[in-house]
Amino acid sequence: xxxILEHVSPSRAPRTQNPKALARGAKWLSASRLRxxxxxxxxxALLIGDGKQRHFTVEDLYSAARAADESxxxxxxxxxxxxxxxxxxxxxxxxxxxxxxxxxNTHDHPHFFWQDEGRLSDAPADGMKITGLPQAPDGAEVISxxxxxxxRRRGD
Ligand SMILES: [Zn+2]
Numbered sequence: 001x002x003x004i005l006e007h008v009s010p011s012r013a014p015r016t017q018n019p020k021a022l023a024r025g026a027k028w029l030s031a032s033r034l035r036x037x038x039x040x041x042x043x044x045a046l047l048i049g050d051g052k053q054r055h056f057t058v059e060d061l062y063s064a065a066r067a068a069d070e071s072x073x074x075x076x077x078x079x080x081x082x083x084x085x086x087x088x089x090x091x092x093x094x095x096x097x098x099x100x101x102x103x104x105n106t107h108d109h110p111h112f113f114w115q116d117e118g119r120l121s122d123a124p125a126d127g128m129k130i131t132g133l134p135q136a137p138d139g140a141e142v143i144s145x146x147x148x149x150x151x152r153r154r155g156d
Contacts, residue, residue, distance in 0.1 A: 017042060017068055021049025032087035042070050043080050047090070053105040055093070055120040093120060094146055110147035123149055 025044030029036045046064045047054065062077045072080075081102060084090045093101045095113050101120050103111075110123040128147065136142050 021045040115152045
């Protein structure tokens with residue numbers, strides 16, 4: 001859950017983020033129609049600034065922002081993530097109703113959900129075959145199939 005915090009040193013939180021990460025964030029945002037406000041760029045940098053994909057919740061990103069000395073409210077982070085989602089920069093992964101998980105990898109891929117930790121990770125797609133789907137009801141079409149494989153640690 002805390003992989004988002006990896007590139008932010010919690011003990012010596014930088015006043016400003018790494019310029020390279022911010023440049024990556026700005027470039028990532030420019031692929032959308034969102035105006036690159038300072039806060040959006042800062043949050044984008046926390047998400048993809050290290051060049052890696054990640055799964056996160058709004059709370060994860062909020063914690064990472066606080067650790068990086070970004071003064072944003074939880075509501076702003078929530079709205080920003082929602083905006084990123086609306087323009088297709090991130091996708092929401094439906095795991096359960098209680099919490100929303102997001103993914104910077106917007107291609108279709110299956111997920112593992114580690115139930116004990118409440119953590120999402122990518123599952124290898126090559127072991128999976130979907131050979132059929134129920135017929136969509138009249139007047140509807142299937143737009144996506146979300147695959148979440150729930151895991152728990154074995155007790156042995
Ligand atoms: Zn994923």
